[in-house]
Amino acid sequence: MYISIKHIRGAMAWKRVAAKGSIKSGKSSDFRVNGKRITVINNGGWYAVDAMCVHQEKPITAGKIEGDVIECPHHFWHYNYKTGELLDYLKDIKLETFKVEERDDGIYLDV
């Protein structure tokens, strides 16, 4: 029996979401892909995490970035954007993370 890699990985696939160079170093931007709102961060590498804060389901995208942490701009909860882990108030809460790459022709998300 043949099973494609896409099926094993839950049908994720790389999608171009933005032009190369459109997210400056130290900045973030968000994208809606396959019904998900995803924050993409360019900060010494490329990272992507579910954009919606678990506190009140507002986007974290415009939050302050320091080190590996993004601060939700609404009530200042903090997340490690590399792991998705919420760093304050509640234990064992993680936002979903995604692979992201900047290629010659754009920024791609694996969603």
Ligand code: FES
């Ligand atoms: S919505 Fe993010 S901290 Fe409240």
